[in-house]
Amino acid sequence: MSGFFLSIVNMSISASWIVLAVLLLRLLLKKAPKWIAVLLWGIVAVRLICPFSIESVMSLIPSAETISPEIMMDATPEINSGIPILNNTINPVISESFAPDPVTSANPLQILIPILSIVWIIGIIGMLLYTVISYFKVKRKIGTAVLLRDSIFQSENAVSPFVLGIVKPKIYLPFNMNEQDMEHVIAHEQAHILRKDHWWKPLGFLILTLHWFNPLMWLGYLLLCRDIELACDEKVVKEFDNEQKADYSQALLTCSVNRRIIAACPLAFGEVGVKNRVKSVLNYKKPAFWIVVTAIVASIAVAVCFLTNPRTTIDDELSVFIDTQVADHHSDYKYSHSIDYDNFIAVSCKILEVDKSVDKTIVYLWAMYHEYSCENGVVKLETSAHIPTVITAKQEGKHGHYKLVEYWEPHDGELFESDIKGKFPIHLHYKALNSQLYDDEQRAFCENAAKEYYSVSQIGGGDSSNVQTFESTVSYANWSDDSKIYIEALNTDKMSIDSVQHLPIYKFDTLTELEQFKQSFGNTYTMDRGWDEVQSFNNVTAKYDNTFFEENSLVLVYVGAGNSTHRFKMQNVGYDDKSFYVHVVETTNAEFVDNAMAGWFVTVAVSDDLLKAVTSFDADLNNAIDMSLPKYEGDKVIDVPPTLVVVSNGQSIEALKGSSYWIHEETNGMRENVISDSGHPLMMKKSMPSIDILPAHYATIGDPLQAKIQFNAKGVTPVYEVPPDEIYIRCWEEKHWGQTNAKSENINPTIVNGNMFFDLKNGNYIYEVVATWSTQDKFSGTAQYSFYTLKSDANSNMD
Amino acid sequence: MNTPKVFESEYRFCLILWEHEPVKTTELVTLCQEQLGWKPTTTYTVIKRLSERSILENNNKIVTSLVSKDQVQAAELNEMVEKTFEGSLPAFIAAFTKHQKISDAEIDAVQQMIDRYRKGESK
Incomplete structure (x- = not known):
């Protein structure tokens, strides 16, 4: 609820800017048709209820999110109004008064904001109750209204004419109006119905109900009601001659003399500001064409400038800093096997948000790193990375250089999502977790940069290392x-x-x-x-x-x-x-x-x-083993530990199955328990299969050091892929063959689209994989597998 | 008996009653629906209200008037206009509508504006 309240407050604040703009524009567009003013209020309404809005460079809204949802958790709560002077004046006060108490460690806003949310809800309920009660009150009073004609009624309880009803609007008039006045009044009320004002006005009130805490919105609603009346008058008198205008004005005056107060019931139509209205009716001239055009252009400008949020922009200094950080971070990453060509590095950073506070700048981004090589005019993508990143930097002085405070990347595999959710603000989770959102855009940027660098017109995609087709x-x-x-x-x-x-x-x-x-x-x-x-x-x-x-x-x-x-x-x-x-x-x-x-x-x-x-x-x-197997279904018994298939760079091997402990259900429902024992991987060289690490230019698909691992239930028809619930991978350098007490190194696998991968070491290593299945009904167990890698010397043979 | 006072809408109802009396309530409901656009409940409410004020009587679902058209016409029709909405509104809403109250001076000013406009137009 607090989150919803804060987003309403943020919408209210950003809509306030547009209210101010509309107020100004109303003054400037005095000569313009009044329906344009009503239209402008429509823009305000959209801003007030539409939580998602497009980003644009033309946005004049200083900040789309003045109060961040994290303000309650922040040690130094701050707002970001988008106006530096305002921030600098207000923030010290806010930070001081709402700083967490060191003893209770609770930020007072954590308590205050939920309370305010409740007050807000009570306010809404109050206003809704008032609306409903007054609606039924009016409805009861005019129950005895007498049919005049069509949907026009007369009632002694109608002190002034009004329209009531959303679906089937009816016009209510007082008795004892003279014939001429009555016709004008009816014309006016019918114009309301034609203009669908009996929808817009209650809608406006409903929105006001949500934003009742914002005085500017009350002013806005009041002016909307006025503008609606003026626009309606305008519609009626458009074709009138001078005498008719005078008569119409007279009718307006007569109606307001009779009554003491308007039906303030928001669902009905009362009349507003008789003097103003008479004035504008009498002075009405068909607006010049250019005025209408200017007014429409101005309205569109307001819509573009205020319906869009400011684009998250970063200054050149910061932008260069971010690009450099990403390039530095990735270039010495792990691809030491890269061929020593004059590689070109392209970096594309999709900035999701920049969080600038007094002492630090946090940039949330999708970082794409591409490293290209070029041989014989053929550009090849050597390595690539695309990862959500958070870079925290410190600026020395107001316009000084940036210094890196933290370069953050999520862990691979299971931790990936939780890491991102922990680090990125909630409204960025979707963007940070969907790599596809910006992939095309960033890839195109990198490829274009490489094309320009090498002055070539074609470039290969990331999936295939070869660009040319043969x-x-x-x-x-x-x-x-x-x-x-x-x-x-x-x-x-x-x-x-x-x-x-x-x-x-x-x-x-x-x-x-x-x-x-x-x-x-x-x-x-x-x-x-x-x-x-x-x-x-x-x-x-x-x-x-x-x-x-x-x-x-x-x-x-x-x-x-x-x-x-x-x-x-x-x-x-x-x-x-x-x-x-x-x-x-x-x-x-x-x-x-x-x-x-x-x-x-x-x-x-x-x-x-x-x-x-x-x-x-x-x-x-x-001769890669076919890896596209159906995933295991829960009702099959798997009576021996699955087989581990390792695929790397077009080769595939079945790893040596070592010790295992396996329980499975027999056909009679009994549990069968099989234990098999085997030697230490470092003692098993003779029976262990190996996989070659080929030089990069032999790479068939993608990264030559990437290994895919898959567990297949052999001996079951069809053969299933059975992903384990837990997996540990470790490795030893080849010099440790036979030394069972040698120290091993752990390797973390990553899971992409349900497939498991890990990075092979660029050299001769022995790998052990231990997998555990613990969540299936029909079987469970742990099995150990091993294989080793040989760095191919084919390269030296060929050179 | 004092001069009975009725509202305009009630007077319209009475016109129908006088024309058709004695008349069954069901018939009145139909007539009012046709001529006044009333819902049946509204008609029953008005019958009850007027019988309480001894303007008509409802005997076994047959309605007859107790006062004549002349008697009612003698009374001033609009005197009893209720201050319908006034006072029933919370003060904070009323504050926003205050400027709508129109003073005599203002009425005069607006009237003069219209008159001047008419004169200007005839010149």
């Missing part, structure tokens, strides 16, 4: 026992290194070279026959003619398969100035197995320009 084809090649294709391949020396499955790679600079290859392997492989939907090699390569080879080369990779139902394609290409790498991936995971052995040629068309300095070629088969 034309690739697959053709049928058949199978052979002959190892010739491996021996004559460009990468024959790399066939046995690492645990990566290398594929033989060839390069043809000319059509002749391609023909020679066909001749040389014509007896070993099939060049002129396809397989099912796959075309023959001859067919596929027919289009590569002399013209193609003038500026391009064709790279060929052979992939043999145990049976012909398997299909493959080029997944990606990695390259730098000296090396070129083709990743091949399996595209079919056929359950039906036929025994026909098969093999396929994968070709990639590459420009000579890109290959001009390349001396090293290699290709691999990315």
Whole structure:
């Protein structure tokens, strides 16, 4: 309730500015049609009830949130009126009188604001009660009103004419009015109904009810009532000649002589300021066109300037400071593996809010950090980060330099959300937790900066490390026992290194070279026959003619398969100035197995320009295990601990399952308890699988040091992914093999969209993962897994 | 018996009564609905109120008047206009509407304004 009250107070304060503007404008627009004044009050009303408003640089509202919701918790409560002089005068007083008592540690506002909220509510109830009671009182008094015609009634209780009713408005007149006066009065009241004033006025009163504590709003409501009457008169006399105007004025006067006081019931129409009205009726001239235009333009200006909140702006000094801080923070972050090219760093900071107080400046922002490299005119995104950040700085002197007090980032994983909720003010939570809100905008900014820097027109997105697209084809090649294709391949020396499955790679600079290859392997492989939907090699390569080879080369990779139902394609290409790498991936995971052995040629068309300095070629088969499994459903029994699959940079391994403790429900409802014991990970090198850490330019997708981990329930059909409830990861340097008492280092995993990731160390390390499942009905347990990494020396081989 | 006093709206009701009496209450309800735009409850309220003031009597749902049209016309119709809204409003609301009270001087001033306008127009 206090929060709601404070937001009403804030709306009231910002609406006060627009009331002042409207007051001023009313004076300036005296000659303008009166309906414009009514329209202006409409703008005030929108501001008073609309909590969300757009930010704009043209906003003249000094501050959208004068009183921050945290004022109750603050050690030095302060307001931000947006006007420095006001802040400087008021804040010391507020801070002093409402500073938390060191003994009770409660900020007095913590008590005062809830009390004020209650007073506010009581006020609203009071006003609503008054409205309802007076409405029914009037309703009862005019019960005996006598029908005159249509929806016009006469009553001796109507001291002056008025309109009552929201849905079916009726006009009430006193008796004993003379014929002429009566017609004018009816015309006036009907104009009210046509203008829907019987809606606007009660609506205005309702809004006043919410803002009853603000005297400016009372003034505003009073003037609104006047302006409505004047606008209504204007509508009636628009087509009148002078005599009719005089008669109309006479009617106005007669009506007000009779009565002593208006029906102040807010739902009815009383008449306002007879002298003023008569004056404006008698002086009424059709407003000149330019006056109307000016008035409308002025109203639009008021709407733009006052319906929008001030844009959170920061001065250049602070802006540069923030950008520098973000760049510094991220550039020495963890990507030490980056290739030593002349990298370009782009930083985009989306400022969510700047909280400036006397002694410090807190900036809430979404920081985006991009690091680009450029080779052969191809811009590559090397590393990127996008994270909600809070930077606290201190300014030395009024216009001095900023000094960093704190650079804050949320923890990864489960703590991410709670960290942000703890650090960001409540109204920024949504913005801080939704990375997608600003992602496009910031990414575009960074990419444009990089484009400008490298003067190129195209740039790759963050998901793919390669920007250029390569034309690739697959053709049928058949199978052979002959190892010739491996021996004559460009990468024959790399066939046995690492645990990566290398594929033989060839390069043809000319059509002749391609023909020679066909001749040389014509007896070993099939060049002129396809397989099912796959075309023959001859067919596929027919289009590569002399013209193609003038500026391009064709790279060929052979992939043999145990049976012909398997299909493959080029997944990606990695390259730098000296090396070129083709990743091949399996595209079919056929359950039906036929025994026909098969093999396929994968070709990639590459420009000579890109290959001009390349001396090293290699290709691999990315035999990543299919990770897209359904999530575990609660009714299945899993009787052995799940398998841990680790995927990094296109490779995937099943980690060694070590000790475990597993309880599951048997079909008869009994619980089965299985304990399995195993040695320390550092003693298990022989049976432990390894994963290669490839150089950055081999990266297939994104960060080569990122590892995804997934727990799969094998032996259940279908295979499920079973995320654990708890997970611990630690690692040792490889020098500790065999030293079970060596000190380990803990690693925190992060969870993104339900997928678990962690960062591999850039070197040879042994990893242990311990996962616990504790919240399922049908099983529970803990299992330990291990694997190790090998930093590939392929890079040195290739250089 | 004193000269009975009735309000204007009640007088309109009486006009119907005098024309149709003796008349059933249900019939009166229909007539008032048609001619005065009254709800049935309003008609019953007025019948009751006027019978209390001995202007009419309601015997077994047959209504007859106790006073004649001439008698009522003799009395001044508007004398009893209640100070309807005055005094029933909280003072703080009244404060905002005070300026609406129009003084004799002001009436004169406004009247002169209109008159001058008429003269100016005829010139």
